[in-house]
Amino acid sequence: MYLPRLYVIDCRSLYLPPALIYKLYPTKTLLLPNTYLTTDISTMAMSQAAYKAEQAIGHDDNSLTAQDITHPSIAEGTGSKTETMKALAWMGKNKVEIVTVPKPLIVEPKDVILKITGSTVCGSDLHLLHGTVVELEKGDILGHEFCGIVDEVGPEVTKVKKGDRVVASFQIACGSCYYCKQKLSSQCEKTNSNTIENGMYGGRTAGMFGYSHFTGGFAGGQSEYTRVPFGDVNLLPLPDNVPDEQGLFLSDVLATSWHCVVDTGVKKGDVVAIWGAGPIGQMAAEFSLINGAKRVIMIDSNWRVDYVKDKYPHIDTIDFSKLAKGESVTSKLKEMCDNRGPDVSLECAAGEYAKGWAHYFEMMLGLETDTSELVNEMITSTRNFGSCGITGVYVGFTNHFNIGSLMERGIRLIGNGQAPVHKYWEALLSMIQEKKFDPLKMVSHRVRLEDLDKVYYKFEAKEDGMQKVFAETRFSAPACEGSPALTKF
Numbered sequence: 001m002y003l004p005r006l007y008v009i010d011c012r013s014l015y016l017p018p019a020l021i022y023k024l025y026p027t028k029t030l031l032l033p034n035t036y037l038t039t040d041i042s043t044m045a046m047s048q049a050a051y052k053a054e055q056a057i058g059h060d061d062n063s064l065t066a067q068d069i070t071h072p073s074i075a076e077g078t079g080s081k082t083e084t085m086k087a088l089a090w091m092g093k094n095k096v097e098i099v100t101v102p103k104p105l106i107v108e109p110k111d112v113i114l115k116i117t118g119s120t121v122c123g124s125d126l127h128l129l130h131g132t133v134v135e136l137e138k139g140d141i142l143g144h145e146f147c148g149i150v151d152e153v154g155p156e157v158t159k160v161k162k163g164d165r166v167v168a169s170f171q172i173a174c175g176s177c178y179y180c181k182q183k184l185s186s187q188c189e190k191t192n193s194n195t196i197e198n199g200m201y202g203g204r205t206a207g208m209f210g211y212s213h214f215t216g217g218f219a220g221g222q223s224e225y226t227r228v229p230f231g232d233v234n235l236l237p238l239p240d241n242v243p244d245e246q247g248l249f250l251s252d253v254l255a256t257s258w259h260c261v262v263d264t265g266v267k268k269g270d271v272v273a274i275w276g277a278g279p280i281g282q283m284a285a286e287f288s289l290i291n292g293a294k295r296v297i298m299i300d301s302n303w304r305v306d307y308v309k310d311k312y313p314h315i316d317t318i319d320f321s322k323l324a325k326g327e328s329v330t331s332k333l334k335e336m337c338d339n340r341g342p343d344v345s346l347e348c349a350a351g352e353y354a355k356g357w358a359h360y361f362e363m364m365l366g367l368e369t370d371t372s373e374l375v376n377e378m379i380t381s382t383r384n385f386g387s388c389g390i391t392g393v394y395v396g397f398t399n400h401f402n403i404g405s406l407m408e409r410g411i412r413l414i415g416n417g418q419a420p421v422h423k424y425w426e427a428l429l430s431m432i433q434e435k436k437f438d439p440l441k442m443v444s445h446r447v448r449l450e451d452l453d454k455v456y457y458k459f460e461a462k463e464d465g466m467q468k469v470f471a472e473t474r475f476s477a478p479a480c481e482g483s484p485a486l487t488k489f
């Protein structure tokens with residue numbers, strides 16, 4: 001049989017009935033006996049194919065807000081007929097572009113239209129860029145971390161008003177469901193009705209800005225304007241003494257790193273090892289110290305370990321690309337920690353980054369969606385009865401998981417989940433005001449929204465010492481004290 005370009009979808013990991021895909025692409029699909037599906041969807045990447053499947057299955061009816069408004073020209077009444085704006089859009093696997101699209105309109109009575117004054121690129125955006133997180137369509141506007149000025153409010157918005165300077169949470173919460181009442185906003189039950197996510201995970205996350213149709217399908221804030229559903233719930237006013245360059249990071253990074261540390265259970269006197277020296281790992285290091293850790297060891301394989309060490313000279317680092325022959329991260333950590341290992345280990349990297357060829361090929365062939373190497377390394381490194389937390393994104397299923405070490409040595413493995421930003425953002429804002437920490441320590445570059453496509457590729461390649469960017473728009477205030485100077489690309 002001639003199959004010009006083979007494309008493999010692991011139906012088990014997506015829980016997609018092969019028969020359904022066959023119905024969708026009868027001429028391009030070959031069903032194999034082991035439940036894998038091999039198909040030539042030539043131009044259609046996995047990400048888009050999964051969204052087609054979701055459309056064919058249909059959403060659930062739990063959401064209180066409209067789904068799949070991922071850009072303002074997607075449906076009648078969602079975008080202006082007279083005004084346009086610039087935005088960053090996903091245009092296919094490994095491709096993003098700056099596009100000009102209609103300005104978004106109020107669609108529901110609780111909506112706010114925000115004029116964006118600051119956004120950024122996150123390690124999570126790379127999972128969209130790579131197509132690891134599925135269900136994107138060409139033209140979807142990305143960006144889940146943003147702040148701005150309220151431009152318009154719907155008739156049922158009572159707390160925020162036009163002109164307020166605010167930051168948005170990356171998750172869209174309804175404010176009144178079971179989880180929202182406990183401020184566990186990332187797990188809101190009423191803003192995401194994706195059926196595949198529910199089937200695959202046995203429950204859903206909240207809707208998220210700029211994070212694919214898998215999480216509801218909402219346009220993101222890497223743009224000049226964006227629509228914020230449930231504006232009263234998902235926007236936090238920023239006081240005058242907290243500039244955008246600090247307040248922006250309450251959207252995600254600060255709450256996520258804080259949650260990673262406290263949810264995994266870092267206590268006074270603990271030794272904490274952190275995998276991944278990106279922005280999340282960096283802030284997890286700082287927050288571990290604030291929560292009483294006596295020692296922090298940061299693990300990565302590039303200049304980022306030096307970047308973090310430069311900011312916090314008293315932390316220790318392991319660059320695993322420079323380990324001697326026969327040494328591993330686990331053996332090095334044992335050596336550094338009384339031959340037992342750290343008390344707490346934090347995963348701030350992601351499941352898509354394979355270290356060895358075996359997992360690289362297994363992922364490429366659809367035999368697993370995530371590598372278990374890093375989690376296994378955490379488990380074997382951590383002292384008996386210690387704790388491991390996973391904050392880096394894992395999408396589906398993994399092979400060769402070291403369940404024996406986990407069970408026999410009493411390791412507490414915790415999925416930290418998408419972080420519930422609303423639980424922490426007010427306290428973290430107060431800490432910024434009290435100068436207990438400074439988010440600007442992460443910010444290596446100030447860039448323009450117009451250049452964000454180039455920034456994505458540089459951030460992905462870890463070029464130019466890019467740790468975290470602040471992206472300004474034509475509406476931004478002049479740079480605050482301590483902000484890096486503007487870099488144009």
Ligand SMILES: NC(=O)c1ccc[n+]([C@@H]2O[C@H](COP(=O)([O-])OP(=O)(O)OC[C@H]3O[C@@H](n4cnc5c(N)ncnc54)[C@H](O)[C@@H]3O)[C@@H](O)[C@H]2O)c1
Nearest residue numbers: 123124256276278279280300348349350353392393418419
């Ligand atoms: N749970 C949440 O709510 C939440 C929120 C935000 C971000 N995240 C996730 O947290 C992770 C980190 O975010 P970020 O913005 O810092 O990402 P990033 O991509 O900037 O940084 C990740 C770092 O991990 C390193 N890394 C890769 N493989 C490694 C390995 N085997 N051992 C040690 N280090 C390794 C990379 O070199 C990189 O420096 C991402 O997966 C992101 O999606 C989760």
Ligand SMILES: [Zn+2]
Nearest residue numbers: 122124145252
């Ligand atoms: Zn993020």
Ligand SMILES: [Zn+2]
Nearest residue numbers: 174177180188
């Ligand atoms: Zn809710």
